[in-house]
Amino acid sequence: MSQYQWPYENEVGREEEVTADVLVLGGGIAGCYAAIAAARRGLSVALVEKGATIRSGAAGSGIDHWESACTNPCSKVTPKEIAEAYVDEQDHYSNGIAHYIECREGYDRLLDMESFGGKIRDTEDEFAGAEFRDDETKLMFAYDYANRFTLRVWGTTFKPALFHELKRLGVKIFDRTEATALLLSEEEGKKRGAGAVGMNVRTGKITVFRSRSTILTMSRPARIWLFHPDLPGLCEFRPPQSIGSGHAMGWRAGIEFTMMEKSVKGEFSASGRSFPPYAAGNNHxxxxxxxxxxxxxxxxxxxxxxxxxxxxxxxxxxxxxxxxxxxxxxxxxxxxxxxxxxxxxxxxxxxxxxxxxxxxxxxxxxxxxxxxxxxxxxxxxxxxxxxxxxxxxxxxxxxxxxxxxxSYGSGWQSASFLPQERQLFGAPGGVMHDWDLRTNIEGIYAAGDQLFASDCCGFAAATGYYAGRKAAEYAKKAPLRDICRDDVKREKERLYAPLLREEGMDWRELNMAISKAMQNYCGEVKCRDLLLEGLSLLKSYREEAVPQICCRNPHELMRAHEVFDILDVSEMILHACLLRESSSEPLCFVRSDFPQTDPQEDRRFITLRQEGGEVVAGSVPLDYFGDLEEEYEKRNRDYIEEARVKYYGGDGKENE
Amino acid sequence: MMAEKREKYEKSGKNDRSGETASSDAVVFSVCPVPCSARPIVYDDSVCIGCGRCAEVCQVDVLVPSAGKGRHPLVMFPGECYYCGSCVMECPVPGAIRLVHPLMNQAKFVPVRSGKKT
Known part of the structure; x- marks a missing residue:
């Protein structure tokens, strides 16, 4: 095999420090909107993206519909109706806060998108007169034509439009930079967010970000059960970049998660029996x-x-x-x-x-x-x-x-999966948060796929912008905190280790082993002994295989760290499965040793976080968010007024 | 010698905060195309102008710039391709890039039939 010269600069060992009021980790839909919200409030914003913000993230190359835009002028439903319906539909294992934000503000984000140059209406009258089109506003609807709350959109225009708006607002974009670790400050025993470490995936340069507040907007985990070493780019629904690094670094930093025990039988993967999403005959x-x-x-x-x-x-x-x-x-x-x-x-x-x-x-x-x-x-x-x-x-x-x-299956999956071939799909687990979309660590917020029970593009946009607002409010009052040099040094050592080996194991071999372990020990039916066996095997991979992984360039190094993150997330999933000692239908969770399904005492969010190497479990009532409309309105008076004037033709005076 | 790379790196003194240090050869990168069973992206040399936009927008970073100016990028990591089509969408010259799913993912289509229930 002929060797090529690495085309990018070698910056291994080089380190720079960047300071920003608000730091956004992840440049997908949620991250872009978070950065825009903070920048609009006059704060300095740094956005860190592993790929290229102009086309990265799950919606990078496009999106065809936008759900729950309940406040569009043609909608016949209210945000409260739809958000509550989602909560009820998911047996309350649902993210009421985020869904309400999506239903209440999603259309505002579409109007923003239009102002950035994205296309949300049939401006060329291509579908004039169609039943799904409102000829006055030229908005087009999907699914329920009577209630008109899901919009058909021209999403291939979205990411470039967001990217240009970020640049216009002066957001500092760090493309090709992988966020690898959260940095915390600890004062009087209290942890607070202080920034993050990033690594350039083309040059190896390290960037230390210091910020007043930080927003996690990375993807949900992937490649946990499904992996294909020949075609890794096709083995999941979301891009191969998007593997849940935010979950992994959050777990390492002590952030609290919930619903991580939920996984579903595979729905999309185009590397095996399945066909690419929407590429075969289907009606979904x-x-x-x-x-x-x-x-x-x-x-x-x-x-x-x-x-x-x-x-x-x-x-x-x-x-x-x-x-x-x-x-x-x-x-x-x-x-x-x-x-x-x-x-x-x-x-x-x-x-x-x-x-x-x-x-x-x-x-x-x-x-x-x-x-x-x-x-x-x-x-x-x-x-x-x-x-x-x-x-x-x-x-x-x-x-x-x-x-x-x-058509190749009996439904929208376009394939038949085995029960142990699982995915984090259909509102999977993620970060536990409050009404500010704040995590359990002060100064760290989350949005989009990073949240538990996340959903679609509108969900990402609306929660992203909301988290951006809240993180900006916090940043206005918070100081820049000192970071611990030893933490940075340890992280650099961890990051570079695979580059400093002369020979060793390829990242694919480890990913394949983890996926096989998860299929074997955390498949459809779970039990304590198998889950513990899984943890023990993953521990041996951590101790024996991780120190063998060898990379020849920063690209391979990026993939290797993805797999290390996958290992962390897999362990979190096994712990979460051990903590729920009953079976649950809404969580697609079967324990052979605890066959009782959804007993009343277990109808709750089980949370988990790491502290000093130990797993700390917690319990939160299912409807902890309270009355969605009331609680939202209590906390967002300024935004409600701003939106009334900006998006809904209000006159700038408070309604009597 | 097994620890040669690490030794060089540590001696180069770049494992501290010396952000201004120029790059050295402590760690030398190497790369070669990683073979896979598919051929997701194919360039037409006679059409491609070698602007490199495709490599700039690929979020998966499967393409790397070619050493020769005006030449199309190399598909260095074809197995990692996500088949999103951003490279083709960004390309200023129609027909310069072809992105096609592996053979197994080409869904079949047939002329419509108007069958009756039997």
Whole structure:
């Protein structure tokens, strides 16, 4: 194999110090909005992003719809209604605070996006007259056309628009810089956030960030159970960059987490049996509500929540008789009767009735507007479909008026996974927080996928901006705190160690071993002995394999540290699973040694954090956030007034 | 000698706060394309102008700039490609980059059928 010269500068050992009022770790949707909120309040902001902010994060290359924009002028629902419905739908293992913020402020963030140059309306009148479009505002809706709270958006324009706005506001962007550790100050036994360490993933340079407040906006963990050493970029739904480093560094720093025992059977992975998301015939999210047919071309019926077959395509977008609204989208899998929307007939029922496999999505039978909005706009704007699906399939000759696209599973997963092939999906665990989105450590905030029970793009944007506001308020009063040089020195030593080895193990080998361990010891059915066995195996990897990992350049070093973070998160997950001594349906959690399902005494958030190498467990009531509207309004009077004037045509005077 | 790299690094005195120290050869980086079963990104040399925008926007950093000016970047880590298409979307010259999923991920499509229930 021919060797190439490393094309970037070698800055190993070089260190710089950067000071900012507010430090944002992660440059996805949540991080960008957090930085914008703080910068708008006149504070100096540094944003640290492992990739390139212009296209990084889970929504980097696009997003096709924006959920719960309940305050848009066409919406027929209130933020309270939808946020409470989400909490109820998830049996209260839900992030009420974050959902309410999403429902209440998500549309404000879309209006911000539009002011930055992102496209949120059908300004070219491409869909004029369509049932899903409001011809006055030119907003377009998905799912529930009666209640109009989910918007179709042109998300390929979003990240570049945010990136340019960050630059315009003077946010200092540190691209290609991986945040690796939180720095804390300790005064009179109290820990506070003081900054973070970052490492350039092209040059190896270390940056020590000192800040008055810090916001974690990195991804949820990934590559815990699913890994493919040949095609690691395809083995998860989110980008390979996004593996939960925020969870890992938070865990190491003593931040409190919850719901980490929850994992679901895999839903997306394109490196094995599964197909890339929205790349095969399906009728979910991007493709809702595509017409599905069986192998003979016989149409598969859609039914309402009462099992009534729907005859017209249009009926798929309206609540059932007597139902106010229905829920669909990211975390809504098999909703309760109250929130269930139109769906194709149950797979098993279809088999009983003699429908023949394989199924196909057949857009040719849909009204022209519905066909064009799916194959065109939605498939064109969703994150990983514009080029590899819309463009490539069109080049291969696919024409939605003439062809039907094969489907490969019984549902939106586009594949069948084994029960032990798990993912943190469907509102997974994350940082426990208060109404300020503050963590248990003063000065450290969190938003987006970093929060427990996180959801979609609108969730990330709204919580990001909110955390940015709160972190800015705090930073205005907080001093810059001293950082401990020894902490920095230890972190540098940890970071560089794999570069200083002459030979050793590749990062893939360790990732594969962790994933196999997690499938074996933390699969679908868990029990104490297996979980302990898992912890013991991971401990041996930490002691024996981690010191063998060897990297030849900063890129490999970035991947190696991702895997070390995956190891930390896997241990946190095993501990969280040990702490819940019962089974739980909403948490998709089965303990063979504690088969009792959702006993009253365990209907609570179990929290965990690390202190002095020990796991400290805690318990928080499910509805700790109180009445969502009341508690929100109590704490956000200034913003409510600001928003009324800025986004809703208010006159600048308090309403009488 | 097993500890050669570490020794050099420690001797170079860069493991302290000397932020201004110029780079030395304490740790020499090396890289070679990491083979994988797929070929996600293919450049058309006759079209590519070698501007390098694709490598700048790739969040996964699978592309590295080519040593030759005006040449397309090298697909150094093809297995890590996330198939998001940002490189193609950023490319100023249509047709310079082709991004295609591995063969196994090409979903099948057929002409529509209007079957009857039997």
């Amino acid at each position: 999210n991007t493709w809702y509500a595509a017409t599905m047919v069986d192998a003979r071309g016989v149409e598969i019926p859609y039914v309402d929540r009462d099992g009534r077959e729907l005859s017209a395509v249009s009926e798929r977008y309206y609540p059932a008789k007597g139902q106010k609204f229905f829920l669909k989208g990211g975390v809504i899998d098999n909703p309760k009767y109250e929130y269930r929307g139109p769906e194709t007939l149950d797979f098993e029922e279809l088999m009983k009735r003699g429908y023949q496999l394989p199924f196909y999505a057949d857009l040719s039978r849909m009204p022209e507007m519905e066909r064009r909005v799916i194959w065109g706009m939605m498939v064109g704007e969703e994150g990983k479909t514009r080029i590899p699906v819309l463009q490539n399939y069109t080049e291969r000759g696919f024409d939605p008026k003439l062809h039907m696209l094969q």
